[in-house]
Amino acid sequence: MERLQKVISEAGVASRRKAEELIKEGKVLVNGSVASIGMKVSGADEIIVDDKKIKKEDKEYYLLNKPRGVICSLDDKEGRKLITSLIDTKKRIYPVGRLDYDTTGAIILTNDGKLTNILEHPKNEIERTYLAKVSGFVSKDDCKKLEKGVLIDNNFCKAYHVKLKKYDKKSDESYVLLTLKEGHNHEVKNMFDSIGHSVDKLKRESFAGLGIEELRSGEYKKLSIKEVKRLYALKKAD
Ligand code: URA
Numbered sequence: 001m002e003r004l005q006k007v008i009s010e011a012g013v014a015s016r017r018k019a020e021e022l023i024k025e026g027k028v029l030v031n032g033s034v035a036s037i038g039m040k041v042s043g044a045d046e047i048i049v050d051d052k053k054i055k056k057e058d059k060e061y062y063l064l065n066k067p068r069g070v071i072c073s074l075d076d077k078e079g080r081k082l083i084t085s086l087i088d089t090k091k092r093i094y095p096v097g098r099l100d101y102d103t104t105g106a107i108i109l110t111n112d113g114k115l116t117n118i119l120e121h122p123k124n125e126i127e128r129t130y131l132a133k134v135s136g137f138v139s140k141d142d143c144k145k146l147e148k149g150v151l152i153d154n155n156f157c158k159a160y161h162v163k164l165k166k167y168d169k170k171s172d173e174s175y176v177l178l179t180l181k182e183g184h185n186h187e188v189k190n191m192f193d194s195i196g197h198s199v200d201k202l203k204r205e206s207f208a209g210l211g212i213e214e215l216r217s218g219e220y221k222k223l224s225i226k227e228v229k230r231l232y233a234l235k236k237a238d
Pocket of ligand 1: 099101185186187188189190
């Protein structure tokens with residue numbers, strides 16, 4: 001048995017919040033009766049949302065090499081290009097987490113809410129590896145500071161591993177590879193800012209072990225069943 005709003009959102013009909021609103025508005029029927037929030041349903045129950053019967057939707061999974069100038073949102077008041085517009089599908093897919101407008105690299109898009117919850121939940125410590133081009137020389141001490149953790153807006157942000165790949169003396173810029181196991185908004189940029197380096201360019205090289213080496217900017221691939229199963233297996237026991 002699962003919560004009704006969860007089942008509705010996982011069927012790809014609406015976000016979980018929107019599903020809750022629809023239930024509150026009395027627009028959801030379970031086996032012919034008006035449903036209530038928190039109600040639990042099974043696969044045998046007939047669920048009707050806004051006069052339409054919902055069915056389990058086929059799941060799709062994509063790994064995209066996000067280009068710059070694309071927003072990780074389902075709509076944008078400023079009319080900027082949406083990440084979902086890069087994928088050729090009729091399904092209501094969405095990005096797992098976010099990359100900034102000017103950040104490039106690995107991002108998963110799917111209509112599988114269950115997997116999204118696994119990949120976004122901090123307890124599962126999903127690895128994200130970034131290559132950051134930052135101002136100045138990033139010393140061993142700087143790397144250690146980020147590995148020990150810095151406090152940003154009441155969030156303790158900690159890198160799992162930080163390594164200077166290259167220092168360009170001419171431009172006075174460092175190329176730093178860092179792996180995080182959680183995701184907060186603008187985390188990498190804020191972490192570097194907090195130790196006195198500003199991020200000029202940021203690329204996510206891999207997410208949950210999925211790299212984008214073979215994908216050009218803007219290219220994507222469908223994940224295989226084996227890859228999806230491996231992602232599901234990243235869920236840690238409660
Ligand atoms: N950290 C950032 O600062 N930006 C991103 O896009 C991702 C992680």
